[in-house]
Amino acid sequence: xxxxxxxxxxxxxxxxxxxxxxxxxxxxxxxxxxxxxxxxxxxxxxxxxxxxxxxxxxxxxxxxxxxxxxxxxxxxxxxxxxxxxxxxxxxxxxxxxxxxx
Numbered sequence: 001x002x003x004x005x006x007x008x009x010x011x012x013x014x015x016x017x018x019x020x021x022x023x024x025x026x027x028x029x030x031x032x033x034x035x036x037x038x039x040x041x042x043x044x045x046x047x048x049x050x051x052x053x054x055x056x057x058x059x060x061x062x063x064x065x066x067x068x069x070x071x072x073x074x075x076x077x078x079x080x081x082x083x084x085x086x087x088x089x090x091x092x093x094x095x096x097x098x099x100x101x
Contacts (some may be wrong), residue, residue, distance in 0.1 A: 019043040022051065 018041070025032050025044045036042045036054045044052045055063075065071070076082060 019045060022046045025054075 018039075020028075020032060020042060022044055025042075032042050032044075032054055037056045040056075041059070042054045043050055044054065
């Protein structure tokens with residue numbers, strides 16, 4: 001068996017490797033990237049512990065989701081309670097500082 005951590009005893013040619021030791025991932029980075037693109041996420045371990053996962057850029061973008069907040073705005077606008085006014089509960093008025101102009 002190679003220095004790659006195989007979760008299945010099949011030969012490396014028969015199954016894409018999903019877990020790499022850091023030194024192997026560094027030495028074969030092009031292969032790690034190719035497999036992440038073709039076969040799915042590739043995990044990298046440091047001292048036997050899961051450290052990072054190399055994923056295809058399109059998969060990363062899909063997982064990140066919509067970063068604009070549009071989904072939250074749409075959900076709030078679709079709420080049947082969207083017309084409710086919410087006033088903050090304050091026991092005393094907020095202090096206002098005098099400013100000379």
